[in-house]
Amino acid sequence: MDTPLTPPVDPAAAPLGDLPGCGPRTLEKLAARGVLTLQDLWLHLPLRYEDRTRVVPIRALAGGPAQVEGRITAVESGFRFRPQLKVAVEDESGATLLLRFFHFHRTQVASFGIGRRIRVYGEARFGAHGPEIVHPSYRLLDEADPGVLSGALDPVYPAIEGIGAASVARLVAEAMRRLPPGEALELLPAAWRTRLGLPTLCEALALAHRPPAGTDLAALAEGRHPALQRLVFEELLAHHISLRRQRIAMKREGARAIASGGELAARLRAALPFSLTSAQERVFAACRHDLAQASPMLRLVQGDVGSGKTVVAALAALLAVEAGRQVALMAPTELLAEQHLANFAAWLEPLGVRVVWLAGKLGTRARTQALAAIADGSAQVVIGTHALMQEHVAFHDLALAIVDEQHRFGVHQRLALRDKGADGRCVPHQLVMTATPIPRTLAMTAYADLDVSVIDELPPGRTPVQTVAVSAERRAEVVERIRGACSDGRQAYWVCTLIEDSAEVEAQAAQSTFDQLMAQLPGLRIGLVHGRLKAAQKQETMRAFKAREFDVLVATTVIEVGVDVPNASLMLIENAERLGLAQLHQLRGRVGRGAAASTCVLLYQPPLSAMARERIEAMRASNDGFVIAEKDLALRGPGELLGARQTGLAGFRIADLARDAALLPAVRDCADVLLAEDPARADRLVARWVGGAARYAGA
Structure with a gap:
């Protein structure tokens, strides 16, 4: 392990005000895009590259982007149908390329003198009269100009509203000139760079912004190049550590252990017209173990539609009820909440457990009675929608918060329900459920703040659809x-x-x-x-x-x-x-x-x-939801599978969870080492990549 870092002044955090051409209006436009520091410009990677490192003979053009050099042999401007300027260029191969301009001015026409040398870059295509380029970028060369070629590819950057592409490129180039040398920015331990075959951060950024001639552009575009893998690994690592920190913060708050004998749960199991599957047994055992601890349960139960998550939640709820505590179950829609109400009432009320309903459509009298029962503790299990989180809802002793289809709730909403049972020292246990299967690779990163259980088995008697x-x-x-x-x-x-x-x-x-x-x-x-x-x-x-x-x-x-x-x-x-x-x-x-x-x-x-x-x-x-989810991840990416987690996942700058899933096991192992041996380095990684998104810690 490297020597732990002392927190120096981070050059990456330097503001942009001293960059040439960065006046107040430009700063305002950059800030609107979230670009506030030198580091933000370093991480504003090109969308693509233009290869001006070589000149292609006109005769060898095969379509696609290319750079050509030759002499102007003809110029014609006209206004038939619409303004058009045509310039013919011939090179040493004897072939001719036609340049077309639909937007031009008089002085531009005058500059195209017959016989002048010109270097042209653009998308070559084949028209009725041979190869042509529409609106190329070009440079007129003097006879004495040797026309030295660039040794690196030219970057093309994502647009920033109100700032032209050329200005963005200039700003990034200025920021890159301020990139510190050597190890000044390095946060990834050398042992991990060696193990994974990755360059330093400075080397990776330099190559990503100005790849040398001959660089494998396909590898860059597809994220396979070591320079991109280096940036992706560090970003995934920072997000993973951020979520792990949230978990640590939650666990630190403590919870009151629920160690009931399980008599009520046993009576429910005996009354059910079916036996639990082995997957349900496994997940219930994990919940029971978590609830018996003095730190809050933070468990996600995912399972396909019809896999039996609800009965596992009911059994967990009975453990809390038997201990004399309260349980809340929140669902995103009244339709889903009423389905839970029907199930819980049918299962729990015969056991003498009082189940209370709280939703926005309740009449005044029914709402008043429900709120009173919640406040005095006679409502042992409360089921509802967002209404559970309203300020005037006061629980007597909330021990377990169950959230169904949790990805439909924002972080603040989950916090609001959890806070109903917080007493300054302890918080409720949390059980969250989803019928949207999350691929394992995605869950490793997206739910690093939760223990993930999977019910991967349908009840007997179900026939595949x-x-x-x-x-x-x-x-x-x-x-x-x-x-x-x-x-x-x-x-x-x-x-x-x-x-x-x-x-x-x-x-x-x-x-x-x-x-x-x-x-x-x-x-x-x-x-x-x-x-x-x-x-x-x-x-x-x-x-x-x-x-x-x-x-x-x-x-x-x-x-x-x-x-x-x-x-x-x-x-x-x-x-x-x-x-x-x-x-x-x-x-x-x-x-x-x-x-x-x-x-x-x-x-x-x-x-x-x-x-x-x-x-x-x-x-x-x-019919396997997890197979479907893997395919969905490959087709659409992680955003829609997860919903708005509000922890920065939707804001990955470089990483792509579907593309970069193979890195996740190493990300998790590296996070274990950093959190245990060098928390200062872990802090700086999170600050670099996640920044303000980490403010949701404890969600």
């Missing part, structure tokens, strides 16, 4: 398939989706489909639910469908979570090509919840894009 893709041109066949399923006593969903982000338009689409099916299936009872209905109407329709009062439910994606209808065996998703893999998988999970064989029909509008075809093929190939 068969998934088929059908063109919208065969819609009539699909309608007949619904008629057949319902005549066998089964129920069906017809989900309508539209690309427009408009509840009103979606409602119209659902209403239109409802009207069509009413005409095509006159003997069936058809229900309709969409986002523009009042909450009470939605709940009543869902209740009626579950009670088999409807054969078919036409719905928008409002039914994605929180509906459990074991008799439903057919799911039809219209315009399936418009949905992401995670949402398609969630909707498919609404069927296959009973013993009957179930089918999911993906009705698509041809022709399919390449991305849509990949998604549909992935759905047909697998």
Whole structure:
């Protein structure tokens, strides 16, 4: 291990005000983009590079970017249809290249003298008269000018609003001139650089901004080059340490151990009409161990739709109730919260446990009674939505906070619920659940602040859902398939989706489909639910469908979570090509919840894009949510899988979790060493890469 660092003045943190050309207005525009220090400019990496290190003979042009040098042989400007300037350039190979300009001025035309030497760079293409470049960058050369070629590739930087591309390049170049030499910036221990074959930070930045001639541009673009891998590793390491620090801060706060005998949990298990799977047993045992500690449980339980997370949460809740403490369960929607209320009431109330409901739609009297029961402790388990976090909600003794579909809540919301049980010395235990499977590699980084448990086994008796893709041109066949399923006593969903982000338009689409099916299936009872209905109407329709009062439910994606209808065996998703893999998988999970064989029909509008075809093929190939999640990560990246974690993950500057997953085991091992042996170095890494995002510590 290197000698621990003493915290010197960090040259990377120097402000930008002393850079040439960096006046108040430029500083303001840079700040709006989050560029405040020299380091921010060092990490503002190029989007791509232009290779001006060599001259290509015109005869050898094959399309794509290239640099050419020759003499001007003809100039023509005209205004037919629109202004156009054409300049012919011939080189020593005897071939001619045509330059086209649609925006030009008189002095520019005059500068193109016949016989003058010119060096041109741009995207070569082939027109009716041979190779041409539209709006090239160019340089007119004097006869005495040797035209020395650059020894490095020219960077092209991401735009910063209000600052031209050339100005951005100048600012970054000025910042790079202030890059300290040697080890002044180095935070990655030398032993780890050697082990991973990585350059120093200064070497990596120098190459990333000005790659020498001959650099493998494909390796740079794909993040495989050692210089990029060096920057990616350090960024992933900083984010991982930041999350681990949050966990350490939480654990330091302490919690009151729950070490009940488990009698209530045993009685519930005896009353259940099914046995727990081995995966459920394993996860419940982990929760029970965590709850018995004097530090807060911080556990994420992830499992596919229908894997039985809720019953594990109920068993954990009973451990707290038996110890005389309170439990809160928060869900993101009333539909999902009511599903939990129904399950918990059915399971817990026969055991003498009082379950109380708290949501925004409660009447004044019912709300007053609920708040009183929560405050005096007679409400042993409280289930609700965001209403649980409101200021006037006061718990008597909250010991366990359960958050379902936790990625739908922001950090502040999770903090607000946790704080309901904080007493200055202790905080409640936390159990968070998600039915959105997270790939293992992503979970290692995204949830380093949590212990992750996986329920990777479906209850016995469940049959895999068969998934088929059908063109919208065969819609009539699909309608007949619904008629057949319902005549066998089964129920069906017809989900309508539209690309427009408009509840009103979606409602119209659902209403239109409802009207069509009413005409095509006159003997069936058809229900309709969409986002523009009042909450009470939605709940009543869902209740009626579950009670088999409807054969078919036409719905928008409002039914994605929180509906459990074991008799439903057919799911039809219209315009399936418009949905992401995670949402398609969630909707498919609404069927296959009973013993009957179930089918999911993906009705698509041809022709399919390449991305849509990949998604549909992935759905047909697998029912495993973790396989689907891995594919979704590869197609879309981490942002949409995780939601707004607010810990900087969405703000990776260089790293790409899908692309760089192979580095994560080494990132975790290096973090272990730094946190144990050199916390000062770990602090500086987090400050460099995460900065203000670390303010959510303890979330």
